Amino acid sequence: MKRLLGLVAAALMALVAAGCTASTTLVRRDQGEGQVIYRISEEEAFTIVLDAYAVLLPKQSVDDIVDGLRRGYNADQRFARLNWYSHRVLVIPAVGTDASGSEVHGYWFDISGSGSMLIIGSIKSTELLTRILEALDATGTATVVTNLREGRYETDGRAYRAEGRDGRDVRTSPRSSGTGDADRLSELKSMRDKGLITGKEYEAKRRQILDRM
Numbered sequence: 001m002k003r004l005l006g007l008v009a010a011a012l013m014a015l016v017a018a019g020c021t022a023s024t025t026l027v028r029r030d031q032g033e034g035q036v037i038y039r040i041s042e043e044e045a046f047t048i049v050l051d052a053y054a055v056l057l058p059k060q061s062v063d064d065i066v067d068g069l070r071r072g073y074n075a076d077q078r079f080a081r082l083n084w085y086s087h088r089v090l091v092i093p094a095v096g097t098d099a100s101g102s103e104v105h106g107y108w109f110d111i112s113g114s115g116s117m118l119i120i121g122s123i124k125s126t127e128l129l130t131r132i133l134e135a136l137d138a139t140g141t142a143t144v145v146t147n148l149r150e151g152r153y154e155t156d157g158r159a160y161r162a163e164g165r166d167g168r169d170v171r172t173s174p175r176s177s178g179t180g181d182a183d184r185l186s187e188l189k190s191m192r193d194k195g196l197i198t199g200k201e202y203e204a205k206r207r208q209i210l211d212r213m
C-alpha cells in the first residue's frame with residue numbers, strides 16, 4: 001500500500017504544478033498480472049466507505065451516485081470564494097479467476113477527486129483512500145485475480161443510501177450476521193425468481209454467503 005500511496009502523491013504533485021482545476025483517480029492497482037479485489041459482502045463493502053465519509057467528511061453532505069451500473073457516493077467540500085473539491089467513491093462488484101483457477105466474487109473501489117482547491121482536496125482524497133484501504137486490508141480477504149469483469153450487486157442498495165445526509169449521520173447500523181445473511185439469501189432467491197440473475201449466479205452467490213455463515 002505504501003508504494004501505491006507514493007505513486008498517488010507523485011501524481012498529485014504533478015497536478016498541483018499544473019495549477020488548474022483537475023481530477024485524480026485513486027484505485028487499487030494491479031498486482032503483477034492481476035487485479036486485487038476483496039471477497040467481502042455488499043453490506044461490508046458499502047459500510048466501509050460510509051464509515052470513511054463519517055470520519056473524514058463529517059459535516060459534508062454525502063450524495064448517492066450512479067455511474068452506468070455502478071453505485072457509490074460523492075461529497076463536496078466547499079471553500080471560500082466558490083472554491084470546491086468533490087470526493088467520489090464507487091463500490092464495484094467484480095468476478096475474476098484466482099491463482100487456483102476458481103471463480104471469485106468480490107468488490108473493488110474507484111476513489112477519485114476533482115475541484116479547484118487541488119492541494120487541500122487532494123490531501124483529503126488521499127486520506128479517504130488510505131482509510132478505505134486500511135479497512136479493506138483488515139478484512140484479510142484481498143485476492144489477486146485475472147480475467148476481471150463486472151459482477152452484480154447483491155441487493156438494490158436501499159439499505160446503504162446516504163440520501164444527502166451529513167457524513168457523520170450516514171454510518172450504517174450493523175446487523176447481526178445471521179439476520180443479514182438470511183435477508184440476503186431471501187433477496188437472492190427473489191432476484192432469481194424474477195429473472196434478474198441466472199440460476200448459476202444465484203448458486204454462486206448463495207454458496208458465497210453460506211461459506212461466511
